[in-house]
Amino acid sequence: MATPAPRRVEEGDDPVGPLLLKLRRRDAVSAREAQVLRDAVEAVGELPADHVMVEAGAAPGACTLLLEGLVVRTKALNGDLRQITDIHVPGDFVDLHGYLLKRLEHRIASLTPVRFARVPHAALTRITESEPHLARLLWLGTLIDAAVQRERILSIGRRTALARVAHFMCELFVRLDVVGLAEQEGFSLPITQIDIADATGLTSVHVNRMLRQLRDRSLLTFRGGNAVIHDWPGLQALADFDPDYLFLTPEPR
Amino acid sequence: MATPAPRRVEEGDDPVGPLLLKLRRRDAVSAREAQVLRDAVEAVGELPADHVMVEAGAAPGACTLLLEGLVVRTKALNGDLRQITDIHVPGDFVDLHGYLLKRLEHRIASLTPVRFARVPHAALTRITESEPHLARLLWLGTLIDAAVQRERILSIGRRTALARVAHFMCELFVRLDVVGLAEQEGFSLPITQIDIADATGLTSVHVNRMLRQLRDRSLLTFRGGNAVIHDWPGLQALADFDPDYLFLTPEPR
DNA sequence: CGTTAAATTGAAGATCGTCAACCAAGGTGG
DNA sequence: CCACCTTGGTTGACGATCTTCAATTTAACG
Numbered sequence: 061m062a063t064p065a066p067r068r069v070e071e072g073d074d075p076v077g078p079l080l081l082k083l084r085r086r087d088a089v090s091a092r093e094a095q096v097l098r099d100a101v102e103a104v105g106e107l108p109a110d111h112v113m114v115e116a117g118a119a120p121g122a123c124t125l126l127l128e129g130l131v132v133r134t135k136a137l138n139g140d141l142r143q144i145t146d147i148h149v150p151g152d153f154v155d156l157h158g159y160l161l162k163r164l165e166h167r168i169a170s171l172t173p174v175r176f177a178r179v180p181h182a183a184l185t186r187i188t189e190s191e192p193h194l195a196r197l198l199w200l201g202t203l204i205d206a207a208v209q210r211e212r213i214l215s216i217g218r219r220t221a222l223a224r225v226a227h228f229m230c231e232l233f234v235r236l237d238v239v240g241l242a243e244q245e246g247f248s249l250p251i252t253q254i255d256i257a258d259a260t261g262l263t264s265v266h267v268n269r270m271l272r273q274l275r276d277r278s279l280l281t282f283r284g285g286n287a288v289i290h291d292w293p294g295l296q297a298l299a300d301f302d303p304d305y306l307f308l309t310p311e312p313r
Numbered sequence: 314m315a316t317p318a319p320r321r322v323e324e325g326d327d328p329v330g331p332l333l334l335k336l337r338r339r340d341a342v343s344a345r346e347a348q349v350l351r352d353a354v355e356a357v358g359e360l361p362a363d364h365v366m367v368e369a370g371a372a373p374g375a376c377t378l379l380l381e382g383l384v385v386r387t388k389a390l391n392g393d394l395r396q397i398t399d400i401h402v403p404g405d406f407v408d409l410h411g412y413l414l415k416r417l418e419h420r421i422a423s424l425t426p427v428r429f430a431r432v433p434h435a436a437l438t439r440i441t442e443s444e445p446h447l448a449r450l451l452w453l454g455t456l457i458d459a460a461v462q463r464e465r466i467l468s469i470g471r472r473t474a475l476a477r478v479a480h481f482m483c484e485l486f487v488r489l490d491v492v493g494l495a496e497q498e499g500f501s502l503p504i505t506q507i508d509i510a511d512a513t514g515l516t517s518v519h520v521n522r523m524l525r526q527l528r529d530r531s532l533l534t535f536r537g538g539n540a541v542i543h544d545w546p547g548l549q550a551l552a553d554f555d556p557d558y559l560f561l562t563p564e565p566r
Numbered sequence: 567c568g569t570t571a572a573a574t575t576g577a578a579g580a581t582c583g584t585c586a587a588c589c590a591a592g593g594t595g596g
Numbered sequence: 597c598c599a600c601c602t603t604g605g606t607t608g609a610c611g612a613t614c615t616t617c618a619a620t621t622t623a624a625c626g
Contacts, residue, residue: 284623
């Protein structure tokens with residue numbers, strides 16, 4: 061299927077809005093720095109769900125800043141076994157790694173319909189050279205990605221299936237909340253149980269049973285792409301969820 | 314137990330030797346850059362096996378460059394369940410992440426007796442400001458750490474126990490070989506089966522059985538802290554091991 | 567409506583964990 | 597030098613968790 065041509069960023073919507081929300085939960089970002097980020101965005105594009113955005117092994121010349129929807133990084137075993145290594149929410153740089161790695165060793169794909177911005181590597185180089193504080197903030201983002209990966213390793217390696225699914229939900233709740241995409245009672249999560257299985261290292265059949273247990277225990281209901289949290293402390297306790305590894309400062313400024 | 318006082322780096326042994334071996338498998342490093350690295354090293358220390366080097370939550374003021382021995386980063390669940398998220402070989406910066414993250418969300422511990430160098434964060438800042446190419450190489454190292462973590466997520470999430478243990482051995486063989494610590498026939502790996510279990514998300518009992526299978530299949534023998542490779546292509550095939558994710562260029566220069 | 571992907575449930579089986587016992591090696595103190 | 601202790605390795609028996617297979621239901625969509 062053909063990739064829709066990216067269109068110029070139209071006025072009226074700020075492509076770096078979610079990114080700023082996230083960055084400001086880590087450090088102050090000046091108005092000038094925000095403008096530098098805005099200027100770095102070259103084009104905005106859209107893609108339907110389940111589309112490959114960057115193939116494994118490719119060497120893209122620009123980075124992808126996710127604006128709307130969910131994007132995953134995946135690796136495959138043999139061909140049919142898929143593992144989601146990272147899941148990205150709006151405001152995340154999906155492939156900033158690719159800037160220095162040159163070549164990506166994993167696939168990047170849309171999980172839902174997505175809207176995204178392209179930031180050319182040349183623009184990143186300019187930021188590196190003239191905006192050291194901003195550059196550090198962007199790199200910090202990749203280090204936090206790695207911290208999230210470590211928590212995922214712990215989850216898949218040592219948590220029970222039930223706690224694993226619960227932890228997945230806890231993490232997404234907090235991360236979506238940072239960019240204003242969660243309510244007190246829950247959040248929209250338009251993905252399939254197969255996707256959850258690929259992220260947690262389980263089968264979709266078992267994910268289904270674990271979700272039923274979470275529902276039966278009155279902790280969380282996931283249905284029709286919506287997660288409703290019934291008992292947030294209980295869910296956190298079951299999952300052994302501690303948001304420390306997300307490196308969020310208490311309040312925006 | 315008291316931590317031995319770090320001693321000044323004595324002449325005659327080059328604390329950045331292994332690091333240079335690794336960096337030069339990724340990009341050229343000039344003699345001047347090598348000297349800048351040497352100058353950044355403040356002190357060399359030693360520690361016995363199974364010692365905590367940086368406690369989770371701590372904010373160290375210097376980074377640790379591993380010179381000899383093996384170091385792990387670990388996270389714990391409840392208290393008794395341990396998961397190794399990363400294993401480091403000589404030449405690795407163990408906690409470069411801590412430079413920007415400020416606080417580490419995981420524990421760093423020695424797996425064997427280790428010798429290491431301390432590089433103060435202030436020295437890293439100087440490198441960032443005056444040696445952009447070298448700085449990029451160091452950051453590239455943290456990005457490759459993340460790539461290794463992703464492969465670990467795939468391993469624990471989707472590989473069978475046997476393939477998982479085999480893959481662990483393949484990775485260490487290649488990584489130790491980069492810094493000259495492997496022979497054609499095998500390598501020294503003075504760790505316990507419990508350690509392997511904590512790295513692969515298994516129990517030590519099951520690791521024992523998987524190691525026996527690898528031996529029975531004439532692929533690899535692990536005994537007394539030594540790994541002997543009997544059939545490298547066969548081991549790679551069983552593990553579905555592809556060293557692409559280590560981002561090594563074919564030959565040093 | 568008919569078609570397809572996803573969700574759901576049951577039954578059966580495999581993998582891996584738990585429990586328990588025993589062995590081997592190395593260090594310690596008498 | 598040798599009992600003793602501790603840690604790790606090894607093996608067997610058993611059981612739990614999770615997967616596989618299969619069938620059915622539900623929902624979305626042209």
